[in-house]
Amino acid sequence: MFSHTLALLIAVPLFAAFFTPLARRISRKFMNLWVIFSLGISEFLVLVLAKNVIKGDIQVYSLGADFPALTSPDGFPIRIILQADAIAVFMALISVFIALLVGVYSWRFMEKEKSRDKYYTLLLMLTAGMLGLIFSGDLFTMFIFLELLSIASCGLIAFYIHKGESSEAAFKYMVISAVAGLMILFAVGLLYAQYGALNIGALAAAIDFTFLDITALAFLVAGFAMKCGAAPLHLWVADAYGEAPVPVSALLVIASQVSLYALFRICFTLFGVSSAIGIIAWLLIILGVLSMFIGVTMAILQTDIKRLIAYHSVSQVGYMLLGIGVGLALLGNMTSYGIRAMEGGIFHIINYALYNTLLFLAAGALIYRTGVKDLNKMGGLAQAMPFTTIFFLLGSLAIAGLPPLNGFASKLLIYESVFRFNPLLSIIAILVSILTLASFIKVFYLAFLGPKPTEFKEIKEVPKSMGLVMGVLAFLVILFGLFPNIVVDNLVSPAAQSLIEQFQYISAIL
Amino acid sequence: MISFPFIIAISLISLGFFALVLKRNLLKLVMAVHIMGSGVNLFLISLGYREAGIAPIFTNAPGLNMVLPTVQALTLTNIVINIAIIALMLSLAILIYQHYGSLDTRKRKLKE
Numbered sequence: 001m002f003s004h005t006l007a008l009l010i011a012v013p014l015f016a017a018f019f020t021p022l023a024r025r026i027s028r029k030f031m032n033l034w035v036i037f038s039l040g041i042s043e044f045l046v047l048v049l050a051k052n053v054i055k056g057d058i059q060v061y062s063l064g065a066d067f068p069a070l071t072s073p074d075g076f077p078i079r080i081i082l083q084a085d086a087i088a089v090f091m092a093l094i095s096v097f098i099a100l101l102v103g104v105y106s107w108r109f110m111e112k113e114k115s116r117d118k119y120y121t122l123l124l125m126l127t128a129g130m131l132g133l134i135f136s137g138d139l140f141t142m143f144i145f146l147e148l149l150s151i152a153s154c155g156l157i158a159f160y161i162h163k164g165e166s167s168e169a170a171f172k173y174m175v176i177s178a179v180a181g182l183m184i185l186f187a188v189g190l191l192y193a194q195y196g197a198l199n200i201g202a203l204a205a206a207i208d209f210t211f212l213d214i215t216a217l218a219f220l221v222a223g224f225a226m227k228c229g230a231a232p233l234h235l236w237v238a239d240a241y242g243e244a245p246v247p248v249s250a251l252l253v254i255a256s257q258v259s260l261y262a263l264f265r266i267c268f269t270l271f272g273v274s275s276a277i278g279i280i281a282w283l284l285i286i287l288g289v290l291s292m293f294i295g296v297t298m299a300i301l302q303t304d305i306k307r308l309i310a311y312h313s314v315s316q317v318g319y320m321l322l323g324i325g326v327g328l329a330l331l332g333n334m335t336s337y338g339i340r341a342m343e344g345g346i347f348h349i350i351n352y353a354l355y356n357t358l359l360f361l362a363a364g365a366l367i368y369r370t371g372v373k374d375l376n377k378m379g380g381l382a383q384a385m386p387f388t389t390i391f392f393l394l395g396s397l398a399i400a401g402l403p404p405l406n407g408f409a410s411k412l413l414i415y416e417s418v419f420r421f422n423p424l425l426s427i428i429a430i431l432v433s434i435l436t437l438a439s440f441i442k443v444f445y446l447a448f449l450g451p452k453p454t455e456f457k458e459i460k461e462v463p464k465s466m467g468l469v470m471g472v473l474a475f476l477v478i479l480f481g482l483f484p485n486i487v488v489d490n491l492v493s494p495a496a497q498s499l500i501e502q503f504q505y506i507s508a509i510l
Numbered sequence: 511m512i513s514f515p516f517i518i519a520i521s522l523i524s525l526g527f528f529a530l531v532l533k534r535n536l537l538k539l540v541m542a543v544h545i546m547g548s549g550v551n552l553f554l555i556s557l558g559y560r561e562a563g564i565a566p567i568f569t570n571a572p573g574l575n576m577v578l579p580t581v582q583a584l585t586l587t588n589i590v591i592n593i594a595i596i597a598l599m600l601s602l603a604i605l606i607y608q609h610y611g612s613l614d615t616r617k618r619k620l621k622e
Contacts, residue, residue: 140584147591154598164609171536171602178543178595179530182550185588186523189550192581193557 005049006061006082009092010132012042017124024117032107035120039100039127046096050089054494058085058508060137081137081199085505086494090346091134091261093491094353095254099127101469102247105361108463109247109368119159119245125152126251130258137509138198139188139270142262143181146227149255150177156248157240169239176236180226187219200270201509204502209274217276220266221283227259230321231291234314238298241310242373246364249306250357253313257349260317264324264499272502273332281329288321289425292432300439303375305363308443309356312399315432316352320345322429323414326421327496334500337417342496344413347488351406351480355398358473362392365462365470366447375443380452384459389448391470396444398477400437406477409484515556522549536603536613540596547592554585 016038023031053059062079084092103123110116129149136142154177158170191213192198195206207213229237237256241249267280295315302308323345330338365388366381367373382389398405401412411433419426461467480487498505526546530539558578566579607613 140587144587144591147595151594151598154602158602158605161605164606167602167605167609171599171606174595174599174602175530175539175543178599179527179546181591181595182523182543182546185584186550186553188584189554189557189581192584198580 004061005045006059006084006135007063009042009045009049009135010082010128012038012045013124013128013131017121017128020120020124021117028116031117031120035103035124036100036107038124039096039103042127042131043096043100046089046092049084050093053084053089054086054490056086056494056497058083058498058505060084060508080141081201081509082135083137083201083505083509084135085508086491086498087261087264087346087496088134088498090350090491090495091258092131094350095130095134095258096127098254098353098357099123099130099251101357101361101472102251105250105364105466105469106245106247108465109364110245113159119156122152122155122159123248123251126156126255130255133258133262137200139184139191139200139203140198143184143188146184146259146262147177147181149258150174150181150227153240153248153252153255157244157252159245159248160243163243165239166243169236169243173236173240176226176233180223183219183223183226187216187223190216190219199509200265201506204270204272205506205510207271207274209271209276213271214276217266217271217280220270221263221280224259224263224266225287228256228263228317229291229314230287230317231294231314234291234295237314238302238307238310241313241360242304242307246306246360246367249310249364250360253356253360254353256313256317257353260320260349267324267328268331268499269502269505277328277331281325281331284321284325284328285425288318288323288325289428290318291315291321292318292429296432296435296439300435300442304373305366305375305378305443305447306360306373308375308439309359309363312359312436312439313352313356315436316348316356316399318432319411319414319429320348320352322418322425323348326418326425327500329421331500337420339496339500340413341417341421342499343488343492344410344417346495346499347413347484347492348410350487350491351398351410351477354473354476354480355395355405355407358391358395358470358477359399361466361470361473362388362395365391365466368462368466369459370456375446377453378447379450379456380448381456381459382448383452384456385461387461387467388470391474392448393444394474394477396440398481400440401433402437404478404481406480406484409481413488513556515552515559519549519553519556522546522552525549534615536606536615537600540599540603543599544592544596547588547595551585551588551592554581554588557581 023034061082129145132145154170154174157173158166160166197203226233292315295311299308299311323341327338327342398407401407415426523546526542529542558581560577563575563577566576
């Protein structure tokens with residue numbers, strides 16, 4: 001019964017997306033329930049998949065074959081293949097979970113918008129794009145789902161169409177995405193020209209690191225790094241996250257994480273140990289350090305709450321690039337701290353997804369009630385919105401990496417292991433963390449403390465469903481901070497192993 | 511030996527790239543993206559070209575002397591995706607023009 005899970009995971013959100021406008025005809029409530037129901041089904045399917053895959057067996061599904069496991073008739077993988085290994089399932093768990101929470105949150109947040117059905121359609125399409133990108137086993141399908149993701153998120157960024165800024169942000173996003181997409185397609189062409197295959201497993205088995213391969217790797221890394229919002233091409237991030245509706249900003253964060261996953265998939269699974277590995281690893285490390293530093297210094301200057309969190313997202317992406325980059329540098333002769341660094345990087349993905357979503361949604365709660373985004377116009381909201389205050393405080397302490405919250409757990413893993421690789425990098429990472437804390441102290445003071453402007457007299461706490469979503473996230477932020485070893489042992493470690501074990505992947509596909 | 515179509519494809523891609531970096535008009539940016547897309551399409555199509563090859567229908571080509579079908583499928587898909595992107599970008603450019611009264615990226619003043 002569950003042998004078609006992988007195909008269903010992409011089919012369910014896509015079908016739900018195009019059914020949503022019809023559901024809107026029946027009633028608004030039905031549409032909202034339909035969206036939440038379909039995302040719930042997807043989450044259930046991911047959980048079913050995770051149960052088998054986390055243990056270490058890679059699941060493959062070939063589309064259009066007589067039976068799903070028939071990936072390579074005559075020893076040649078010619079079909080479109082979907083695969084799920086531990087890291088893919090890990091990413092899918094996060095993305096569908098956040099999409100589900102965002103769906104629940106949007107119920108009240110978007111209730112005043114007339115074109116909610118289109119909003120939900122795009123939201124579900126974005127989810128389908130993310131899942132497709134995660135599970136696709138060949139490069140071209142990856143490209144197609146990346147474009148689906150880009151186009152859906154572009155539509156969502158431009159959702160507030162009556163504002164000039166959001167059209168501008170969407171235009172900027174689309175230019176970057178289109179160029180990134182074309183770079184990736186060019187690289188796919190280069191690889192296909194030499195090996196006559198598109199399948200990642202088949203390519204990884206055949207690849208022999210010619211000059212053209214290294215060129216293709218450079219294009220792929222550049223393309224996915226542009227999409228995941230690392231410096232120096234982080235320019236779209238602040239505009240896009242800042243101008244999109246708040247729930248979308250939270251989901252865009254996850255979309256950028258999925259691009260990051262694709263980057264890791266290329267570096268580890270497709271190329272693996274090669275002559276260029278040192279350069280690529282150091283490139284990732286330098287990009288990571290640059291993103292951390294530029295992101296946090298730009299964030300300190302911001303007064304728009306959403307742009308501020310957006311710049312912090314750039315800075316947090318840097319931590320993951322740093323952790324994984326160190327892991328990649330040591331891939332040839334893996335040491336214990338190399339694995340620790342990778343676990344830190346991957347653990348940071350889930351932690352970052354949780355607390356950054358929490359921060360965006362709490363900021364959204366402020367915007368929902370006050371109607372302003374400028375921090376200088378806010379103030380004294382702690383009294384009126386006690387729960388939101390607590391949630392925001394938890395999120396900002398977690399992003400700054402204070403114990404006992406989840407940001408601390410993963411950052412500690414990164415600090416420790418990176419220190420043994422190169423002490424300077426670790427010191428920069430700690431410095432960035434301190435600057436993050438400084439920046440969030442400012443936000444907290446401006447928005448929640450101080451005198452209350454007279455026009456905010458009537459402010460109330462947010463609706464229950466929005467509070468519930470933030471509560472779930474805050475609970476997980478604390479839980480992952482208190483018991484990091486449970487998550488690391490059960491989810492993160494298998495994910496890191498599945499990136500390192502390139503041969504296991506190849507033998508599962510071929 | 512590098513064949514002629516590849517030179518054209520690479521020059522189209524770099525033309526698009528430089529236009530993207532140097533030009534300030536939004537419509538020219540859209541054109542730049544489109545030119546890059548066409549360059550990549552040309553690159554893909556010329557990858558599959560075989561001299562004196564025929565259309566890739568297996569029964570017609572017993573000697574396997576046919577052009578590669580996969581890259582043609584890739585190109586078709588990319589044309590469709592490119593059209594979607596260009597349409598989206600043009601509609602955004604219209605919206606930006608309505609809000610700002612200009613397509614120049616340097617003249618950014620919101621109309622009241």
